[in-house]
Amino acid sequence: MQDYLIGLNEKQYIAATHINGPLMIVAGAGSGKTKVLTTRIAHLMANGVDAFNILALTFTNKAAAEMRERIEKMLGGNEARNLYIGTFHSVFARILRAEAPRLGYPSNFSIYDSDDSKSVIKTIVKEMDLDEKHYKPNVVLSRISQAKNALIGPLEYAEDYYLQQEDIRANRTAITNIYKAYTARCFKNGAMDFDDLLLKMYELLHTFPEVLLKFQHKFRYVLIDEYQDTNPVQYQITKLLAAAHENICVVGDDAQSIYSFRGATIENILLFKKDYDDVKIVKLEQNYRSTKSILNVANTIIQNNKNQIPKDLWTDNADGEKINLVRTLTDNDEGKYVATTIQEQKLRNHFYNKDFAILYRTNAQSRAFEENLRRAGIAYKIYGGLSFYQRKEIKDFVAYLRVISNTRDEEALKRIINYPIRGIGKTTTEKLLTASNEGGFTFWESLTRAQEFGLKGHTLEVIQNFITMMRYFQSLLKENNAYEVAMQVGKHTNLVKELFSDKSTEGLARYENIQELLNSIKEWVDQQENLAQIDEDGTLLENTDTETAKNAMSLGTYLQQITLLTDADKNEEDSDVVKLMTIHAAKGLEFPIIFVGGLEESIFPSGMSINTREELEEERRLFYVAITRAKQKLWLTYANTRYRFGNLVQNDPSRFIEEMPESFINRSSAGNSFNANNYSNGFQQRNSNFGNNTSEAIERKYGPPPTKKVNTRPSALPSQPPSIAKVIEHTPQPDFTPSDTSNLVEGDKVEHLKFGFGTVIKMEGAAHNRIATVHFNLNGEKKIMLNYAKLRILES
DNA sequence: GACTGGTGAGTTTTT
DNA sequence: CTCACCAGTC
Numbered sequence: 001m002q003d004y005l006i007g008l009n010e011k012q013y014i015a016a017t018h019i020n021g022p023l024m025i026v027a028g029a030g031s032g033k034t035k036v037l038t039t040r041i042a043h044l045m046a047n048g049v050d051a052f053n054i055l056a057l058t059f060t061n062k063a064a065a066e067m068r069e070r071i072e073k074m075l076g077g078n079e080a081r082n083l084y085i086g087t088f089h090s091v092f093a094r095i096l097r098a099e100a101p102r103l104g105y106p107s108n109f110s111i112y113d114s115d116d117s118k119s120v121i122k123t124i125v126k127e128m129d130l131d132e133k134h135y136k137p138n139v140v141l142s143r144i145s146q147a148k149n150a151l152i153g154p155l156e157y158a159e160d161y162y163l164q165q166e167d168i169r170a171n172r173t174a175i176t177n178i179y180k181a182y183t184a185r186c187f188k189n190g191a192m193d194f195d196d197l198l199l200k201m202y203e204l205l206h207t208f209p210e211v212l213l214k215f216q217h218k219f220r221y222v223l224i225d226e227y228q229d230t231n232p233v234q235y236q237i238t239k240l241l242a243a244a245h246e247n248i249c250v251v252g253d254d255a256q257s258i259y260s261f262r263g264a265t266i267e268n269i270l271l272f273k274k275d276y277d278d279v280k281i282v283k284l285e286q287n288y289r290s291t292k293s294i295l296n297v298a299n300t301i302i303q304n305n306k307n308q309i310p311k312d313l314w315t316d317n318a319d320g321e322k323i324n325l326v327r328t329l330t331d332n333d334e335g336k337y338v339a340t341t342i343q344e345q346k347l348r349n350h351f352y353n354k355d356f357a358i359l360y361r362t363n364a365q366s367r368a369f370e371e372n373l374r375r376a377g378i379a380y381k382i383y384g385g386l387s388f389y390q391r392k393e394i395k396d397f398v399a400y401l402r403v404i405s406n407t408r409d410e411e412a413l414k415r416i417i418n419y420p421i422r423g424i425g426k427t428t429t430e431k432l433l434t435a436s437n438e439g440g441f442t443f444w445e446s447l448t449r450a451q452e453f454g455l456k457g458h459t460l461e462v463i464q465n466f467i468t469m470m471r472y473f474q475s476l477l478k479e480n481n482a483y484e485v486a487m488q489v490g491k492h493t494n495l496v497k498e499l500f501s502d503k504s505t506e507g508l509a510r511y512e513n514i515q516e517l518l519n520s521i522k523e524w525v526d527q528q529e530n531l532a533q534i535d536e537d538g539t540l541l542e543n544t545d546t547e548t549a550k551n552a553m554s555l556g557t558y559l560q561q562i563t564l565l566t567d568a569d570k571n572e573e574d575s576d577v578v579k580l581m582t583i584h585a586a587k588g589l590e591f592p593i594i595f596v597g598g599l600e601e602s603i604f605p606s607g608m609s610i611n612t613r614e615e616l617e618e619e620r621r622l623f624y625v626a627i628t629r630a631k632q633k634l635w636l637t638y639a640n641t642r643y644r645f646g647n648l649v650q651n652d653p654s655r656f657i658e659e660m661p662e663s664f665i666n667r668s669s670a671g672n673s674f675n676a677n678n679y680s681n682g683f684q685q686r687n688s689n690f691g692n693n694t695s696e697a698i699e700r701k702y703g704p705p706p707t708k709k710v711n712t713r714p715s716a717l718p719s720q721p722p723s724i725a726k727v728i729e730h731t732p733q734p735d736f737t738p739s740d741t742s743n744l745v746e747g748d749k750v751e752h753l754k755f756g757f758g759t760v761i762k763m764e765g766a767a768h769n770r771i772a773t774v775h776f777n778l779n780g781e782k783k784i785m786l787n788y789a790k791l792r793i794l795e796s
Numbered sequence: 797g798a799c800t801g802g803t804g805a806g807t808t809t810t811t
Numbered sequence: 812c813t814c815a816c817c818a819g820t821c
Contacts, residue, residue, distance in 0.1 A: 059811080089811050113811085194811050261809060364807055384810085418797090425797045564811065584809045606808050622809080645806075646812040 004042045004074050008035075015282040016040045019047065019221075022242075022276035023249040024269075028313040029298065029628035030289025030590065033251055034063075037223060038070040040249065041083065044221055045075060051082040055219040055241070058087055059226045059259075061565065063588050067225075081531070084219070088234055089194060090564050092201040096192070097560050099204055099211060108556040110191040110402050110409040111563040115390065117141050117182075117193045119411055124181045127437070130174050139172070144179050148195035149231040149263030151202065154180040188442065190408035198233040205240045216244035226588070227252030227272070231263030239275065246276055254309050255302050258584060258622045260614075270309065287313050289590050289631050291320020293664045297634075298627045300661045305617045322666040323627075324635045325657065331365070331598075331642035335372035338595050341635065342378055342578060345593060353379050356578045357591040359626050361604040365597055366580050368642075373578060383581040387566050393499065393510040394517055398562065400489045401482075404473045405556050407444040414443070420494045423462045428455065469493070481550070482558035483525045486518055521558065528553045583626045594630035596623075599638040600651035623656050 008016060012032055015025045016039040027033035037056070044054060058064045064086045071080040084091060093111060100107050112120070118137035121144075125135045147157050157163055158176045167175050186193060192200055205212045222242045224230070227250035230238070242248035252269045260266075273279040287295050295315050302308070328334045338358060345351050358369050363385045373380045388394060396419055402412035418424045435453045436446040446453065450463045469492060476485050490496045499511040531552070551557060579591070598604055605619035627634060636657070641650050 061811090087811065197811080259810075262811080362808055421798075423797070427797080566811080582809065603808090608808055618809095643812080 002043070002046060004039055004046075008032075008039065009286060011282055011284050011286075012036050012039075015284065017043055018280050018282070019044055019049075020247060022246050022272075022279045024227075024272045024279055024281045025249065025251040025284060026269075026281065026309055026311065027251050027253055027284040028287060028311055029253065029256065029625075030287040030295075030315075031284035031313075032288055033225075033253075033284065034067065034070070034588075036284070037225060037249075037251060038067055038074065040223065041067075041071055042074045045079060049221060051079060052084075053218060053220040054083050054223070055091070055221070056083065056085040056223040057091060057225065057238070058085070059229055060588070061087055061090065063087075063225060064090075087564065088237075089197045090561060092197045092237075093560050093564065095215075096197065096200055096204070097556070100200070102208060102211070103200055103203060104187070105192065105200070106190045106406060106408065108190075108405045108559070110189065110406050110412065111197070111560065112186065112191050112193040112411065113390070113563050114141065114194065115395070116191070116411045119414075120185055120189075121178065121182055124178055124185060128174065128177065128181065130178075135172065135174065135178065140175060140178055143167075143172075143175055144182060145195050146263060147179065148199050149233055151199070151232055151236065154183050185410075188408065189410045190406050191411070195233075198231075198237065202233050202237050202240075205237060212240060213244075215241060220245045221247045222249070224248070224250045226256075228254050228257040228266055228269045229259045229262075229264045230268045231259075231265060233263075235265075235268050248276075255305075255311070255621055256587065256625050258587065258618060258625060260618055266307075283311060285311055285313050287315040288317070290315065290628060291317050291632060293320045293322055294627060294630050294634055297323050297660050297664050298624055301620065301627065301656065301659050302624045304659055305620055306613075321633055322664050323660070324633075324666045324669065325660075326635060326637040326669040327653070328637060328639050329641065331368040331639045332372070334597055334637050334639045334642075335368035335370075337637060338369060338597070338635070339372040339376040339378060341595075342373075342593075343376055345633075351592065353576045353578045355592040356595070357586065357589070357593070357629065358578065358580045358595045358597060359583045359586050359629065360580075360597045361583060361606060361622075362598075363582060365603070369580055369597065373580075378578055379576060380578040380580060381575070383579060384566070384585045388513070388516075389562060389565060391510075391513055393513055397486075397489070397495065397514055397517060398559075400473075400493060400495075401486060401555055401559060403444070404470060404477065404485065404489070405559055407470075407474075408442050410443045413447075416493075417447075417466070420498045422466060423458065424466070428459055428463075431455070477555060479550075481525050481553035482555040483518070483522045485555050486521050490514070490518060524558060525553045528557070583622050586629050587625055590629055590631055592631045593633045593635075594626070595635045595637060596626045597637050598642075599636050599654040599657060600642075601654055602651050604654055604656070620656065620659075 005013060005016065009032075012035070015023070015036045019040070025033070025036065027036070041054060041056065045051060056064070056067060058067065068080060068083065068085050071083065071085075086094070096105075096109070097107055100109050110116075118141055121135075121137045121140050122132070125132055125137075125140070147153075147163065152160060152163070154176070157179055164173075164176070167173050186196065205215065219241055222238060224238055229252075238248065250269070250272060254266055254269050257264060257266045257269075273281060290298070292315055295313060295317075299313055326334075326337060328337050342353075342356050345356075346353070360366065360369075366382050366385065370380065370382060389398070396415055399412035399415040402409045403416060407413070414429070417429055431453060432446040432450065432455075433443060436443045439446070447463055448467055450460055455463065472492070473485060473489060476488055480488075496511070496514055499507055499514060501507075529549070529552075583596070601607075602610075604623070605616060609615035609619050638651075638653050638657070641648050643649070
């Protein structure tokens, strides 16, 4: 037997080695699904299948990266290099970059993220003179997105009885026209949104038989992870691709379907066996991840859902501890409890930070955890939320790159036309936009023809200077890689200089973010250089020719992937930090110890998802996913009261709590009822509830518990505010004037004030005369800016 | 055209 | 609590 097959159980072995024909692997949580998938790929290759003929699709970059990494470990990097492994979106983006011209898009089309999409919608709603309050970008976009995911184009949308009825009922009958205009505008801008990456891929395969044939021939083996999360477009695409050889292997767990809001439908997995004649089905039911307690609770919970593929998950693992149910008074106490428990577990059981993950339903919940972890001196990292690439200054900089690469990109051009301020204001912009809309040419073209539209004098001059600059950048594209172009942009726009001269903490942070972006582009270019060169069709070139090498490092290629990246993709596997993320983001991951926070009605289940049985069942599956992330220990916490929009609100305990089997639950920290007594000694009670006989140790370490109710908005002050010099750490980069702390201290009046956990710095020189709250990341070297407050905070 | 202070609306979940 | 937007002022 081959080495790589050793250690598989019987079912896993069958799943990994049944290489021809359609195969469905129904994999329970923790059943070694990733192992089977990677082994399967190794096995394919051991049996003579060329890496070029294998396509593996995942839902997150992380899952793709992990799969690739494991295969490289099994086979060595060279063998694995040519595999097509990636998310649906990134793989299709790559293919479309070569094939888009067939559909009338430029090959360097822009990819719009949801912010761009919303901005386009906003513009259209304005242009159509509709009520902006009623046609909110969020609502309209989700409607359009839903349609696209179901393969319903603008024309079909207009004719779809149910969709029209829904719009009539909601009094949003203009959506049909907005959809039409939105599609047209994106096309005009040479841009695809996230959904288009799927939809256009489908159109490509559907419309051009020769293209379909080409890819069917290329991807003779198709593997799809998390199949239960596919939506109709993804389903159709994979069906087309697999139609010729039917070597399609899908892996999924209907109990973990949590993306219906994105159009995913559980039907795809339930009906897979009807799609092909001879489907082999393998069920992986042995769980290798969790303790019996954890698995039992998960199994019991999920049984409340109807309509599942029957599965009997079991484990040989130890019984393990009971699941801890913990109630705290406030959201802040919840954070404190978790932080303290992590401390305690580390001391008692020698866990590392990286053994812990804190999961929650909404990103907004991360804050209380974050503050308390920082206070406890525990290194952590938050995944999700606002990603690095969504920051304003980053988007601005990238907008330059986008316009350079694709002048049709109106959204990007609008961002940078007057940033940094160069005197092209609203009036001018609007005049030109109107001209381009009426004349049917691009915004960029209207700029080049500004004179025709009555612009003159200073304004005209400024516009022409802008055009000259951008043309200069474009002239670099041919011979220079992404980093070189970006560096020129940094130099010649006043962007970096302006951020540098902005001495406010905000400005400094932005300045450094830009540098981090430049560094990451450099890193990317270097990485590309090292990779074996593959052309757009994925054909290996015997000797990498310079053209291809250049293309691989080009700005266009860089931009193609940048929008699809999230923070979670940064490879920081080894860093010893506690990880915080939403449950959605945690799917596919596992940790020795898991905390799930906010088990309260209207949070989990979300108040938005309790109206139908289907919605509620999805929330329950989400809860199931959360629980099954845990290997050894699990804490479920909820708070009596928490802040929402700055107001204190009360939620009932989550209904899911009642669904758990009593015998596996440790309720000793859950309290009995909520009353005034609890309030007055909440803290004491909380501390005395730690395991057995540890309150003393805790007390010795952290001091005596406060006797009074502790305010959720901390009034406790750092006795000595960290010095500014510590806050701003900075690595000077070539060609940039480095910032340093003297900019702050010398020039400006810096006043340390005691407020909250961060240090409030009043800065005379700062724009808007604002006060920035600076927080310190104990783990790292980086400062974190959480929020800004206006002057009035001083008075409180 | 640029800048400021005041106002109202927003929190599911992700590529 | 925060942020985007708008109207009014220079």
